[in-house]
Amino acid sequence: MPRMSPTERRDAIIEAALTVALRKGFGSTTVRDVAAELGCSSGLIHHYFESMDDVLAAAFDQAAGRELASIEVAMAATDDPIAKLTAFFASYGRGDQDWAFQLWLDAWAEAGRKPALGATSRRINVGWQRLLASAIVAGVDSGTFACPDPDATAWRMLSLLDGLALQIVAHGSVVPREVSVEWSIAATEDELGIARGTLPRLNAVAAAETAAAGVAAVAAVATR
Amino acid sequence: MPRMSPTERRDAIIEAALTVALRKGFGSTTVRDVAAELGCSSGLIHHYFESMDDVLAAAFDQAAGRELASIEVAMAATDDPIAKLTAFFASYGRGDQDWAFQLWLDAWAEAGRKPALGATSRRINVGWQRLLASAIVAGVDSGTFACPDPDATAWRMLSLLDGLALQIVAHGSVVPREVSVEWSIAATEDELGIARGTLPRLNAVAAAETAAAGVAAVAAVATR
DNA sequence: CGATCTGTTGGACATCTGCGCAACAGTCTA
DNA sequence: TAGACTGTTGCGCAGATGTCCAACAGATCG
Numbered sequence: 001m002p003r004m005s006p007t008e009r010r011d012a013i014i015e016a017a018l019t020v021a022l023r024k025g026f027g028s029t030t031v032r033d034v035a036a037e038l039g040c041s042s043g044l045i046h047h048y049f050e051s052m053d054d055v056l057a058a059a060f061d062q063a064a065g066r067e068l069a070s071i072e073v074a075m076a077a078t079d080d081p082i083a084k085l086t087a088f089f090a091s092y093g094r095g096d097q098d099w100a101f102q103l104w105l106d107a108w109a110e111a112g113r114k115p116a117l118g119a120t121s122r123r124i125n126v127g128w129q130r131l132l133a134s135a136i137v138a139g140v141d142s143g144t145f146a147c148p149d150p151d152a153t154a155w156r157m158l159s160l161l162d163g164l165a166l167q168i169v170a171h172g173s174v175v176p177r178e179v180s181v182e183w184s185i186a187a188t189e190d191e192l193g194i195a196r197g198t199l200p201r202l203n204a205v206a207a208a209e210t211a212a213a214g215v216a217a218v219a220a221v222a223t224r
Numbered sequence: 225m226p227r228m229s230p231t232e233r234r235d236a237i238i239e240a241a242l243t244v245a246l247r248k249g250f251g252s253t254t255v256r257d258v259a260a261e262l263g264c265s266s267g268l269i270h271h272y273f274e275s276m277d278d279v280l281a282a283a284f285d286q287a288a289g290r291e292l293a294s295i296e297v298a299m300a301a302t303d304d305p306i307a308k309l310t311a312f313f314a315s316y317g318r319g320d321q322d323w324a325f326q327l328w329l330d331a332w333a334e335a336g337r338k339p340a341l342g343a344t345s346r347r348i349n350v351g352w353q354r355l356l357a358s359a360i361v362a363g364v365d366s367g368t369f370a371c372p373d374p375d376a377t378a379w380r381m382l383s384l385l386d387g388l389a390l391q392i393v394a395h396g397s398v399v400p401r402e403v404s405v406e407w408s409i410a411a412t413e414d415e416l417g418i419a420r421g422t423l424p425r426l427n428a429v430a431a432a433e434t435a436a437a438g439v440a441a442v443a444a445v446a447t448r
Numbered sequence: 449c450g451a452t453c454t455g456t457t458g459g460a461c462a463t464c465t466g467c468g469c470a471a472c473a474g475t476c477t478a
Numbered sequence: 479t480a481g482a483c484t485g486t487t488g489c490g491c492a493g494a495t496g497t498c499c500a501a502c503a504g505a506t507c508g
Contacts, residue, residue: 043456108394109329118394170336233486266466267488
């Protein structure tokens with residue numbers, strides 16, 4: 001393995017830890033996994049990090065922080081409140097992010113037991129809420145939205161999204177993904193006092209197609 | 225360790241596993257932990273359970289299943305749809321149940337890695353959804369509620385509740401407990417087409433008192 | 449060119465994990 | 479009281495894990 005500068009190597013380790021964690025989950029990411037992913041020896045990881053905990057904490061910070069940052073950029077790219085929220089749901093509803101959400105499940109579960117991880121989780125979670133709330137405030141100011149309490153609305157949106165995503169990631173297709181996104185968008189429209197259908201559905205066709213089957217599937221699961 | 229009948233011993237193991245899991249989480253509860261908690265040998269655990277996964281699943285099944293059963297009983301005690309939902313929120317909003325919800329966080333996080341635990345988590349989660357949905361259907365039939373899709377409404381109620389409870393348990397008082405209960409009840413009233421305030425607030429005084437301070441606290445946290 | 453620095457190696461070490469097994473010890477029956 | 483039944487033990491196995499360390503190798507400098 002070619003030599004690297006300490007900064008580069010540190011970043012590379014975090015990157016590799018993230019790659020492994022996304023594939024295997026936080027709980028079963030080991031030093032040797034990260035070393036193998038990077039193609040280096042296991043000793044090298046401990047040359048840069050005091051403990052494995054530090055590696056995982058840095059990896060989660062990087063992953064969750066990067067995702068938040070990218071959504072921030074996407075939402076900041078426009079002044080239109082509707083477009084801002086559309087950008088938000090576009091990032092949130094992506095179907096290939098199950099493992100990323102699994103990281104959040106792990107972080108929430110461990111938050112009470114691992115202070116550093118808990119603090120990171122809380123900080124980034126609040127960051128999301130602030131991001132949503134500020135977009136809502138912008139919409140209220142421009143007269144697009146009607147919302148008496150943007151902070152509360154942001155928390156409710158986030159909680160509904162998280163609660164639904166949680167079911168999908170933890171329990172498989174108990175609730176069809178497209179249906180849950182549709183529910184979240186519709187709830188947002190109600191919260192913001194705008195007509196149903198105002199926020200664009202990114203894959204309107206697919207959502208419509210799966211809507212009927214989706215509800216049927218829910219009923220089927222529920223009757224099991 | 226004195227002899228026990230198989231049923232007693234099995235229950236004792238489940239109880240001990242539960243105690244340990246509450247302290248360390250499902251992810252890092254080991255056979256030896258449970259044995260130490262019970263004061264017996266590790267071999268005994270495997271005499272009663274095929275695998276550790278089964279022990280944890282049984283422990284979670286016991287805790288979560290017991291809670292679901294008690295809510296079922298409470299809701300079945302009345303025919304009035306409003307009273308049914310009131311009973312539901314009474315159980316859900318209790319402030320001393322953080323430890324129980326922590327189990328759910330652990331279960332959701334581990335669901336993808338421990339099949340038996342995941343299946344149990346899914347089954348009981350769906351059980352809650354069915355319970356809520358049937359109460360809603362009863363209310364629709366009696367003309368009390370107006371709800372086009374009780375199954376969907378039940379999932380949304382549960383997801384909002386879980387998402388909010390998650391923030392409280394994982395991140396401390398990011399959202400004040402009483403406020404989150406109030407939000408959930410209000411959202412339910414909107415879903416069921418009944419006037420705001422129709423569902424009784426169990427601790428209306430406390431909720432009202434903390435409401436203003438609560439929103440202020442949300443803002444304070446958000447500005448950090 | 450030789451010396452020094454430091455990124456990197458690969459394995460040693462102690463510990464922990466789930467699990468299986470042969471032996472032990474209470475309890476009940478004939 | 480002798481024997482059978484079975485709850486219980488304590489250790490061993492094989493694999494995994496975090497951590498540490500002496501040796502190696504590539505880069506830099508006098």
